[in-house]
Amino acid sequence: MRLFAAAYTDDPKAPPIPVEDATDLPAGLADAAAAAMARLGSGRMATAALMNSYTVNLSVPGECYLLGRDETYVGESWEIRSIDEIVTTDKGYYLRDLPADPSDHSIKGELLPPDAYIARLWQPHPRWRALADSPARAILEPCEELLWLSRGIRAAAKSRAMTNGILLVPDELTIMQADESDDSENGDPFMDALTRALVAPLTDEGSPSSVVPLALRGPGAILAMIQHLRLDREIDKTSIGRCAELIREIAIGIDLPSEVLLGVADVNHWTAWQIDDSTFKYHVEPVVQREVDGLTAGYFWPTLAAEGFTPAEYRRVVIWYDPTELVTHPDRTEDALKLWD
Template sequence: MAWWKLHKRDKPGGPPGAGGAMLASAAIITRDQVRSVVGRKQEWQAQGWDFYRSVSELKSGVRWAANGCSRARLYVGRIDPDGSSKPIPVDAQSEDLSPGLVAQLLAPLEELAGGQLGQSEMLRRLSVHLDIPGESYLVGFDDPESGERRWLVCSPSEVTSTGGGGTIRVQLPDSQAARVELSLDECTLIRLWRPDDEYAYLPDSPLNGLQDPLRELQGLTAHVLATVDSRLQGAGLGLISDDVTPASPQQSDGANPIHSDPVTAALIEAASASLRNRDSAAALVPLLLRVPGSVEDKFKWFSFATELDEQVLPLREAAIKRLAIGLDMPPEVLTGLADTNHWNAWIISDDSIKLHLEPKLGLICDTLTSQYFRAAWDALGVPDPENWACWYDTSDLKQRPNRAPEAAEAHARGAISDAAYLRELGFSTEDMPDEDEQQRRLLVQLATTNAQLAPAALEALGVQLPDVGQAIATDAVRAPVEISRAAPAVEAPTRTEPPALPIAASAVLDDGWRMNCLDLAARRALARAGNWLLSRSGRSRRGELAHVPVHEVHMHVSPDQADLAQMLDGAYRDFHAATPGDTDLHAAVDLYVRRLLLTGIAHERGLLAGHLGAAGCDRAAA
């Protein structure tokens, strides 16, 4: 079922088609509302589009905001209960969520507008609509020709009501003749608008209060263009004393024949020649006429050009400043800032994002969350859909001073996460090394810095070493494997019939503090091994094991005997520190843990007691 059908399901206790909570700036249009809402345009909205096409400063400002919004990234996150921070992305808490729930949460986002590339264009166009007519429409439907699911962002001019029956006509972006009629029962029509401060059901935009400066800009621009054209219409008129003897112009029978009066015709011909070709001599040489008069009369010259008003340019700058202040954008974008440099430009950028772009993005995300995502999540079976939201990420827009040194120091001290450190360096979490690369780097570091662990690290890296005999470690803390060599070697059994441990389960060991210490040591070692196994499992496998205690993961994931040393590295540090010098006990506990890991048997206190008794470690604590 298409998402625009899923999220139109009626909610219990709500009106039909309501789809849950309704914002004052977003609503799903129903059959009863289509005639009263769709196609209703106010005069200032039509004038706004005319200003947008004719005033270049307005178009530049609106597109600045639209381009900024298009660079934001939409994501799905969990809402902070106290509202002190933005929603936490699903990707950042995937370890705590099952793969099935993650897929359900992200499915509507991946479907919306065809994915991330389509969502960028969707945000750009929504920003333009909110800044000019103040409202926009999201239309979701199944294309009748291709059968594909489509989301369109339409201006009020592109969506009209057909007059009855709950049907709308949508202008498609394919061509001027591409239109489709849709029934509201088979599509979703979401209206998104900036609410008017007095009547919230009416749309509003910055252009609603900028008509006077925009008309002023239009008039001043027209005055300048007319003045420039008047200066280019010939070089004026020169009078010479004599009888009027203008040269007879060449006759024309075209669409604009030459005037019957020879003087008027000569003036028209001279002006037309200069307009057709600015480099023509007619644009530089005045038209000469001979008039009665004595030879002593001076040559007289008349110009047709209109003098440029000295106040035109200051008036235009003042009108542009008024426009810049009224638009939903920093005035410096249109007017410029004389004292801006690369040291303080990032401050302007951050203020622009927080005060101008983020409120608009928040309005869009509120609309998508309330009218689309939550109803779709509810239909998909997501528990508590009100705890999740679609939100925006503007990290790609922000320009900050170089804080890499401070970030490096904080990361080394453990004060910030890897993701925060990468963000300050200009990278994303996708640039982080995967688990295999991290393991390889750790092995290389061990092989180059620790002589005792170098053979094992090189072997794990695939480096073949000459057989010079196995070195025997004598330090029980560093090499618990060698201490347990006295026990018979345990081969990895099959998972179908795990061999029984050669332990007398009926043996009795002191059940006081000493047994508690040994039980805790075994559980910690099994938990460390369980975390190691989980870190090397896929996301889906980790989701399946989310309910399993970490010290019992070995009962569901079969470890490799060759990985036991790395799996239990550092697992007995506290145990050895609490029982110094008791190497036999250390070896017995390590052998017990390894047998549990290879056989997949659960840890029990009685089982541990029997194993230690069989190993001769059942003496009571002194």
């Protein structure tokens, strides 16, 4: 999504146009607006990285900070920071790049200089505008349930892989052809031989113990007493099915078409185009409009005000977006001709 400095026209229904195409702007406003956009991101990748962080923070916690400062060897930089990274204290704003130690109650981080520019960008809650809201609030319960079920399934899988249970063997049993004269480690030739037979395949894949069964000799009644107690947890098939249902609930509840998260299934590229168009119109574009509105009010207008322009002047220009590269479809003329035939 390409961002650019734009100006409103006399037509209230028309989208803003690039400032270089607006002929009725006050003197110097177009150049100042273009310079402000150049400061926000040096190159498209810088702007893309900023918009990526902005979108994630706006979609999950619903708020973030726009931080502008002069960095050593870098110069002026603008970046999106989460609400966990910038902490307000009596001494000023601290910038943290790593999570704090729960046992350490002191604020550790870089104390930002007084001239650093910090703007809070957030999606207002419909009831209390000072609070932040986000699409993730609607799926908190399914996400939490999926997290616990996934942990339970993973714990059961690790239990099956790490625990082989307990083998109950009567004292009266002996190994066939066991050499009773061998020195045993624990004074029990049977257990020593059994242990060697079980461990040998782990150290030597070519050991006969990996394919030849271990022969035990003893009375039938005693042999029938051999038991294997399993200590692992069985993986509940109901939990696996519930996880699939929760993933679908999350895909339906999040602010994107479910086909985007679950995969475009049973559709050809014609209907896939249709999904992409509706995704942009109903899901991507509203988010981008909120983001450029926040950047305009939190960065663009204050920057132009600092240049000496009046509110009546700088409110004519905004940060706008160009989705051409996002929604342009590849040339499918040959496919269309084949379909017609």
